[in-house]
Amino acid sequence: MSLSDNTAAILSAADNLLMPTYAPLQIVPDHGVGSTIVDTDGRSYVDLGGGIAVTSLGHSSEVLKKALFDQAEKLWHVSNVFTTEPAMKLAAQLIEHTFADRIFFSNSGAEANEAALKLARRHAFNNGEPERYEIISLHGSFHGRTLFTVSTGGNPNYKTGFGPAIEGITHIAPNDIQALRDAISPATAAVICEPIQGEGGVRPLDRDYLRAVRQLCTEHGALLIFDExxxxxxxxxxxxxxxxxxVIPDVLTSAKSLGGGMPIGATLAGGACAEALTRATHGTTFGGNPMACAVANAVLDEVRSPAIKRNVHDRGAQIRDGLEQLGKEVGLFAEIRGTGLLIGAELADPFRDRAKEIQIAALAEGVIVLVAGPNVIRFAPALNITEAEVEVGIERLGTALTKVLGR
Ligand SMILES: Cc1ncc(COP(=O)(O)O)c(C=O)c1O
Known part of the structure; x- marks a missing residue:
């Protein structure tokens, strides 16, 4: 793919000016509408990645723009020295539509989890059990990049070189009830898991397992945290x-799609533990920011509509069918899994570890897909992606696969 001087300069600036924690793909997105992104050289791409499950209503959504602009005219930020109407409306919406009794707002998924984990320890502490601080987490899980959340996450590489990890965290195999029985104890403050492990390869936890986790947490007085x-x-x-x-958790964390592209995180808690974080025990300057909350309110209104729910189901089925068709001739995929619009296609053995190569080839054909580890191609597009956008995206992916597999 040839790059203009401007695009090449931006990519080279990323190499030279930023700490090299990422390896950005070699195009530069410039603008987008719906599930189409246009780069700085005018090429367009169907976006089947959704900014890693974030742009829930696509790019440049009229509804979200209105919510953002209306709020921008009024008030941008006041800090937690005050409260605001958009934040209270969002808290009320989250409480009305979930098990939660109280909400803590932050700015990202990692922070939402950091608050959840601290809440679990503090809840035990408040109950006169300061020795109950252990966290049980699953291999293959991902909960963010703060020290507490990398210590909790299931990827040991993310902890390397940062000094001692947070102590009191045990990792067990997912979907292994006996492993949890063996690990849980009166010292367990919480068990944390993702109902579908996203970064770990779009791996759903079994329903029976989740039911057993709930039961064991209740029996042992530990909180159940769902990282959603x-x-x-x-x-x-x-x-x-x-x-x-x-299964109803005690605590649930939300971020990504909640803001549709505005940074926001939320920690939801129900029952007695919702009272655990009292004045001055936790906080963040931007949490509950009116701009982010105004947009999140609009996101929630939209995604709860029957039309979006139907679309998630229908487009999810369309992507899975499309992948099955693309993969069947050469047996490309060992498994296609996930629910709704969170889909992972695991490469079969002959194509092992080629997910990145496929992602790059797809980009060259005009479609953005994600990877989840070296062996899974992941799809997490906007929930309002259209049938036509999916059709074009799958067709382009097909062309890329033909080229990369040399057939
Ligand atoms: C399940 C899960 N938890 C937490 C995070 C961290 O979120 P953030 O990158 O917004 O801190 C992610 C991000 O990929 C995630 O998928």
Whole structure:
């Protein structure tokens, strides 16, 4: 793909000016409408990645622009020295439509989880059990990049070189009830899991397992935290994925799609633990920012509509069918899994570890897909992506696969 001087300069600036924590793909998005992005050289791409499950209503949504501009005319920021109407409206919406009794607002998924984990320890502490501070987490999980959340997450590489990890965290195999029975104890403050492990390869936890986790947490007086940063806000066909599991957590974290592209995180808690974080025990300057909350209110109104729910189901089926068709001739995929518009296609053995190569080839054909590890191609597009956009995206992916697989 040839790059203009301007595009090449921007990419080279990213190499030279930023700490190299990322390896950005070699185009530069400039603007977008719906699920189409146009780069600085005028090429257009169907966006099947949704900014990693964030742009829930696509790019340049009229509804979200209106919510943002209306709020921008009024008030941008006042800090937590005050409260504001958009923040209270959002808290009320989240409480009305979930199990939660209280909300803590922050700015990202990692911060929402940081608050959830601190809440769990503080809840035990408040109950006169300061020795109950252990956290049980699952291999393959991802909860963010702060020290507490990398210590909790299931990828040991993310902890390397940062000094001692936060102590008191045990990792066990997902979907192994006996492993949890063995690990849980009166010292367990909380068990944390994603109903579908997103970064870990779009791996759903079994329903029976989740039911057993709930039961064991209740028996041992531990909190159950669901990290719904990736699965939440309509992505799996219900507002939150827990609604499909018959399991109600004590704490749930949300971010990503909640802001539709505005940075926001929320920690939701129900029952007695919702009272755990009292004055001055936790905080953040931007949490509950009126601009982010105004947009999130509009996101929630939209994603709860029957039309979006239907679209999540229909487009999810369309992507899965499309992938099955593309993969069947050469047996490309070992498994296509996920729910609604969070889909992972795991590469079969002959194509092992080629997800990145496929992502780059797809980009060259005009379609953005995500990877989840070296062996899974991931799809997390806008919940309002159209049938035509999916059709074009899958067709372009097909062309890319033909080229990259040399057939
Ligand atoms: C399940 C889950 N939790 C937490 C996070 C961290 O969110 P953020 O990058 O907004 O801090 C992510 C991000 O990918 C995630 O998928």
């Amino acid at each position: 940063v990736q699965t939440g806000v309509g992505r799996t066909g219900t507002l939150f994925a827990y609604e499909q599991t018959e």
